[in-house]
Amino acid sequence: MNESQDKPQTETTPPKQGWRVRWSLRALIVVITLGCLLFALISWHARIGKIHEEVAQRLKGAPWGQTSEKPITGRWHVEWYMETPEVVTTSRPLRSRPGEPVRYQQIKHNEMVRQSPEWVQQTGTELLFHRIKSISALGHYSRDEIEATVRELSRLDHLQRLDISGEAFTAADLSRIAANVDIDKINGYHIKLEFGDRMPGLLNSPIEDLNLSHTRFSGAAIVDLPISLIKLNLERTSVTDESLDQFVRLTNLKQLNLKRTPTSRAAIGALKRKMPWCGIKWSPL
Incomplete structure (x- = not known):
C-alpha cells in the first residue's frame, strides 16, 4: 500500500475572524480618534481662555501672579460674558x-x-468658558501704553465691543487691532485719524457697527470699509461729494450718518437714490 495514503490529512484552514472582533476594533479606533479630537479642542479653548485672562490682567494693571509682563497703568474697563x-x-x-x-x-x-x-468652579474649567466681552478706555494714555495695549488686544480672538477715543489712538492702531481680532462693534470717535489715512486692516474684518465720528476720516479710507457693516457713523468727518459713490458697494449697510460733513444736499439726495436699502442721516455743516 502506498505510504502516502496511510497518513491522515493534517492540513486545516485557519479560522475566519469573527465580525464582532472586526467591528470592535473599528469602534475602538473611532473612540480613540474622537477622544484625541476632543482633547485637542478642550486644550485649544483653555489656551484661548488663558490669553483672555492674561490680557485682562495687564489692561487692568493688576497682575495676579500669572503673568510676568509689566501691567499697563492706563485705566481700562474689562467686561466679561x-x-x-x-x-x-x-x-x-x-x-x-x-x-x-x-x-x-x-x-x-x-x-x-x-x-x-458653581459647577464650573467645582470642575475647574473656568478657562474653557471665561471670555472678555468688551473693553473700554477710561483714561489718558502715553504712546508707550497705547503700543503695549495694541499688542495685548491683538492677541485676542474675538470681542463684542471695543471703545477707544482720544488722539492717543491712531488709524494705524485701529487697523492693526481689526486685522487680528474679530470685533462686532468699534467706537473710535475722536481718534487721531488724519485726512488721507488708510486702514486696510478693516477690509476683511467682520465689524457690523463702526463709529469714527469727529475724526478726519476721508474718501481714501472708504475703500477699506468692510462689506459686513450694518451701521456706520461718520458725523463731523471729512467725507466729500466726490467720494460718496464709494459707499454704494456696502450692500449690508442699514444706517449711515453723514451729518455735518462737507457734502451737499444734492449729492446726498443722489446717494439716497443709489442706496434705497440704507437710511442716510444728513445735515449741513
Missing part, C-alpha cells in the same frame, strides 16, 4: 489741613464682577 453684580467698598481720601493725617471715606457701590457657575 459671565458677570454678576457685587457690592464693592472703595476708599476715597478726604481733604485735610497741612500736617493732619489723611482720612479716608469708605464708599460702597455696585460693580459687575466675573462670576462662574
Whole structure:
C-alpha cells in the first residue's frame, strides 16, 4: 500500500475572524480618534481662555501672579460674558489741613464682577468658558501704553465691543487691532485719524457697527470699509461729494450718518437714490 495514503490529512484552514472582533476594533479606533479630537479642542479653548485672562490682567494693571509682563497703568474697563453684580467698598481720601493725617471715606457701590457657575468652579474649567466681552478706555494714555495695549488686544480672538477715543489712538492702531481680532462693534470717535489715512486692516474684518465720528476720516479710507457693516457713523468727518459713490458697494449697510460733513444736499439726495436699502442721516455743516 502506498505510504502516502496511510497518513491522515493534517492540513486545516485557519479560522475566519469573527465580525464582532472586526467591528470592535473599528469602534475602538473611532473612540480613540474622537477622544484625541476632543482633547485637542478642550486644550485649544483653555489656551484661548488663558490669553483672555492674561490680557485682562495687564489692561487692568493688576497682575495676579500669572503673568510676568509689566501691567499697563492706563485705566481700562474689562467686561466679561459671565458677570454678576457685587457690592464693592472703595476708599476715597478726604481733604485735610497741612500736617493732619489723611482720612479716608469708605464708599460702597455696585460693580459687575466675573462670576462662574458653581459647577464650573467645582470642575475647574473656568478657562474653557471665561471670555472678555468688551473693553473700554477710561483714561489718558502715553504712546508707550497705547503700543503695549495694541499688542495685548491683538492677541485676542474675538470681542463684542471695543471703545477707544482720544488722539492717543491712531488709524494705524485701529487697523492693526481689526486685522487680528474679530470685533462686532468699534467706537473710535475722536481718534487721531488724519485726512488721507488708510486702514486696510478693516477690509476683511467682520465689524457690523463702526463709529469714527469727529475724526478726519476721508474718501481714501472708504475703500477699506468692510462689506459686513450694518451701521456706520461718520458725523463731523471729512467725507466729500466726490467720494460718496464709494459707499454704494456696502450692500449690508442699514444706517449711515453723514451729518455735518462737507457734502451737499444734492449729492446726498443722489446717494439716497443709489442706496434705497440704507437710511442716510444728513445735515449741513
